[in-house]
Amino acid sequence: MRILVVEDDEILRDAVEAGLALAGFTVDAVETVADARAATADWSYDAVVLDLALPDGSGLDLLQAWRGAGSLTPVLLLTARNATPDRIAGLDGGADDYLGKPFDLDELAARVRAIARRGHGRASPLLRLGDMTLDPANRELLKDGLSITLSRREFTVLQALMEQPGRLLSRAQLEERLYGWQEEVESNAVEVHIHNLRTKLGREVIETVRGEGYRVPRQ
Amino acid sequence: MRSIRLRLFVLLLSATVLVWSAAAGWIYVSTRNDVQRVLDNRLVEAAGMVASLARGSAEALKKSSVTRPLPVPAHYGRQLSCQIWTLDGRLVGRSGSAPDAPLSAGQSGFSERTIEGEQWRVYTLVEPEVGLRVLVGDNLKVRRNLIGDVMTGLLLPALVGIGALAALLWSAVGRGLSPLRRVANELSRRDPAETSSLAVEKPSQELQPLVASINGLFERLEHLRANERHFIASAAHELQTPLAGLKAHAQVARSTDDSAVRDKSLRSIEASVDRTSRLVEQLLDLAREEAAATNAPKWTAIERVVHAIEDELRHFLRRRGVRLTLDENALTAEVLADEAGLTLALRNLIRNAAEHAPENTEVRVAIESGGSMRAISIIDEGPGVLPEDLPRIRDRFVRGSRPKSPGSGLGLSIVELVAARFDAVLHLGNQPDGGFKTSLLMSSKAVRKRP
Numbered sequence: 320m321r322i323l324v325v326e327d328d329e330i331l332r333d334a335v336e337a338g339l340a341l342a343g344f345t346v347d348a349v350e351t352v353a354d355a356r357a358a359t360a361d362w363s364y365d366a367v368v369l370d371l372a373l374p375d376g377s378g379l380d381l382l383q384a385w386r387g388a389g390s391l392t393p394v395l396l397l398t399a400r401n402a403t404p405d406r407i408a409g410l411d412g413g414a415d416d417y418l419g420k421p422f423d424l425d426e427l428a429a430r431v432r433a434i435a436r437r438g439h440g441r442a443s444p445l446l447r448l449g450d451m452t453l454d455p456a457n458r459e460l461l462k463d464g465l466s467i468t469l470s471r472r473e474f475t476v477l478q479a480l481m482e483q484p485g486r487l488l489s490r491a492q493l494e495e496r497l498y499g500w501q502e503e504v505e506s507n508a509v510e511v512h513i514h515n516l517r518t519k520l521g522r523e524v525i526e527t528v529r530g531e532g533y534r535v536p537r538q
Numbered sequence: 539m540r541s542i543r544l545r546l547f548v549l550l551l552s553a554t555v556l557v558w559s560a561a562a563g564w565i566y567v568s569t570r571n572d573v574q575r576v577l578d579n580r581l582v583e584a585a586g587m588v589a590s591l592a593r594g595s596a597e598a599l600k601k602s603s604v605t606r607p608l609p610v611p612a613h614y615g616r617q618l619s620c621q622i623w624t625l626d627g628r629l630v631g632r633s634g635s636a637p638d639a640p641l642s643a644g645q646s647g648f649s650e651r652t653i654e655g656e657q658w659r660v661y662t663l664v665e666p667e668v669g670l671r672v673l674v675g676d677n678l679k680v681r682r683n684l685i686g687d688v689m690t691g692l693l694l695p696a697l698v699g700i701g702a703l704a705a706l707l708w709s710a711v712g713r714g715l716s717p718l719r720r721v722a723n724e725l726s727r728r729d730p731a732e733t734s735s736l737a738v739e740k741p742s743q744e745l746q747p748l749v750a751s752i753n754g755l756f757e758r759l760e761h762l763r764a765n766e767r768h769f770i771a772s773a774a775h776e777l778q779t780p781l782a783g784l785k786a787h788a789q790v791a792r793s794t795d796d797s798a799v800r801d802k803s804l805r806s807i808e809a810s811v812d813r814t815s816r817l818v819e820q821l822l823d824l825a826r827e828e829a830a831a832t833n834a835p836k837w838t839a840i841e842r843v844v845h846a847i848e849d850e851l852r853h854f855l856r857r858r859g860v861r862l863t864l865d866e867n868a869l870t871a872e873v874l875a876d877e878a879g880l881t882l883a884l885r886n887l888i889r890n891a892a893e894h895a896p897e898n899t900e901v902r903v904a905i906e907s908g909g910s911m912r913a914i915s916i917i918d919e920g921p922g923v924l925p926e927d928l929p930r931i932r933d934r935f936v937r938g939s940r941p942k943s944p945g946s947g948l949g950l951s952i953v954e955l956v957a958a959r960f961d962a963v964l965h966l967g968n969q970p971d972g973g974f975k976t977s978l979l980m981s982s983k984a985v986r987k988r989p
Contacts, residue, residue, distance in 0.1 A: 330780065338786050338800070424786050
C-alpha cells in the first residue's frame with residue numbers, strides 16, 4: 320500500500336517513513352501543505368497520514384480542501400493537539416482516524432491498514448481469494464492452510480492484486496505501489512515478482528492481459 | 539478601629555453629644571443670666587417696697603431694739619431675706635429667714651457676701667432722710683437650685699434620648715453598610731480560582747468604583763490565566779512532536795534488520811534529545827525570567843558579554859562553522875542594562891543567527907546609531923526570514939516557515955521579555971544584500987563608549 324506522510328518535523332517524518340516502510344507500506348513523505356497538494360495531484364495513495372500544524376498552513380484546511388474536491392482517500396490525522404474537541408474537529412473535518420503524539424508505530428501501522436482497507440470497501444483485515452488467505456498486518460500468506468514465504472515486494476504485488484480481485488493493474492500502477500520516490504525502479508522488477516509468485520502459488524493465480532497489465536480472477 | 543460600623547457609630551454619636559452639650563452650655567449660661575436679672579429686679583422692687591413701708595414707721599423702728607422678725611408672707615420667707623438697719627448700725631428689723639449679721643457692708647447697690655457658710659446676693663437701699671438702711675437678699679443656693687432644676691428638666695430627657703438615638707444610629711449605620719456587606723459576602727463566597735465579574739446588582743454609587751476596579755482586576759487575572767493556559771498547552775504540544783519522534787525512532791531501531799536504518803534512527807534520537815533539551819532549557823529561561831525581579835541596570839561592556847556567550851556556545855559555533863566577530867564600536871561600547879538579562883537576550887539572538895548562517899561565514903555584533911537611538915545589532919549572512927513570516931515570528935512557538943527551521947520558537951519571546959526590562963525594543967529585518975539582522979534598540983543615553 321502506498322501512503323503519503325505529511326509531517327513538518329524532520330525527525331518524526333523520518334521515523335514515520337522508516338517505521339511504515341518496515342510495516343510493509345510504500346511511503347512518500349512531505350513537509351508542507353504545498354508539497355502535499357502537489358503529491359496528491361500527481362499520485363494516488365491508499366491512505367494519508369496528516370499532521371495538523373504545518374509550517375505553511377493547517378492540515379485541517381488541507382483535508383477540507385481535499386474533501387471539498389471529492390477525494391475519498393482515507394486520512395489519519397497525527398497531532399499533538401489531542402484533546403477531545405480537537406479530535407471532534409478533526410473527524411468532522413473529514414478525517415477517518417485520529418492519533419495523538421506520541422504514538423506507537425505498530426498502532427499507527429494498524430490504523431493506517433484499517434482506514435486503507437475501508438477505503439477499498441472491505442471490513443475484514445484478511446484478504447481471501449480461493450484457497451489463499453493474505454494477512455497484511457502479519458505479512459503472512461496461507462494457501463490450503465500452509466504458510467508460504469514471500470519477499471516484501473512479492474507480498475506487496477500480491478496484496479495490491481488481491482485488494483480488488485478482477486481489476487486490472489498496469490505495470491506502472493504496480494511499480495507505484497512498490498517504490499517510493501527516493502527508490503530507484505528496477506526494470507522488469509514487476510515481471511520478476513509476478514514470475515516468482517506464479518512459481519510459488521501456481522500459474523493460474525495471476526492472469527496476464529497482454530500489453531495492459533495483471534489481475535487475479537474474481538472467483 | 540477595624541469596624542466601619544463601629545467607627546461611624548462612634549463618630550455620629552460623638553458629634554451628637556458634642557452638639558447637644560454645646561446647646562446645653564448655651565442654655566445654662568442664658569438661663570443663669572435671665573434668672574439673675576429677674577431675681578435682681580425682684581430684690582430691687584422688694585427693697586423699695588420695704589423702704590416705703592419703713593418710711594411711715596421710722597421713728598418707732600429706730601426706738602425698737604427687738605430683733606423680732608417682721609411679718610412677711612410665708613412663701614416669701616424661704617426665698618427673700620430682709621434686714622432693716624439704722625444708719626448708726628443697729629438692726630431694727632429682719633425677716634424670719636434673715637441672719638442676725640449684716641447682709642452687706644452698707645454701700646448702696648448689689649453685693650455678695652458669705653455668712654455662716656451661706657452665700658447671699660444682697661441689694662442695699664439707703665434712706666438718709668429717715669436714717670434707715672434696707673437690705674434685701676437672696677440665698678444664692680436657692681438661685682442655683684432654680685437653674686439646676688431648669689437644666690435637669692432639659693438634660694434628663696436628652697440623656698434618655700441619646701440612649702435611644704445610639705440604638706437607632708447603630709441599626710441605621712448597619713443598614714447603610716449593607717451594600718458593602720453584600721459585596722464582601724459575594725467576594726468571600728467565591729472560589730479562589732473564579733475570575734468572572736462580581737454579581738452585584740446595581741451597586742451603590744460609592745461602591746461602583748470599588749466593584750469596577752475589582753472586576754477590572756478579575757479581568758486582567760483571567761487574561762493572564764488564559765495566556766498561561768495557552769502557553770502551557772503550547773509548550774506541552776511542542777514537546778509532543780520530538781517525543782513522538784524519539785519513540786518512533788526507538789521502535790524503528792529496535793525492529794529493523796538494516797544497520798544503516800538503525801544508525802540513522804539512533805542519530806535522529808540523539809538530535810531529537812538535543813532539540814528537546816534546548817526547548818526545556820528555554821522554557822526554564824522563560825519561567826525564570828518571568829519570575830525574576832529586575833536587577834538594577836549598570837554599565838556593562840558589550841565585549842565581555844559577547845565573549846562570555848562565545849565561550850558558552852564555542853562547541854556549537856565550531857560545529858556550525860560560524861565565527862563570531864565584534865565591530866570596532868562594539869568592542870568599546872558599554873550598555874546600561876541588567877547584565878544577566880542582556881546576556882540572555884544576546885545569547886538567544888547570537889544562537890539564532892549562528893543557526894541560520896551558512897558555514898564559514900561570520901556573525902557580526904555591531905553598535906549602530908540613528909538619531910537619539912542606538913542599536914546592538916546581530917547580523918548574519920543566512921537566508922533571512924520570509925516577508926510573510928516577519929510579523930508573527932516573535933510569537934511563542936512560531937518558527938519560520940522555511941523548511942528545516944530549527945529551534946523551539948521561544949527564543950525571540952525570551953529576548954522581547956528580557957529586553958523590555960532594560961527598556962530595549964527588539965527589531966527584526968532582512969538585510970537588503972541578503973542576511974538577517976536582529977537589533978536591540980535602546981536610548982542613546984543607555985549606550986556609551988567605555989571611559
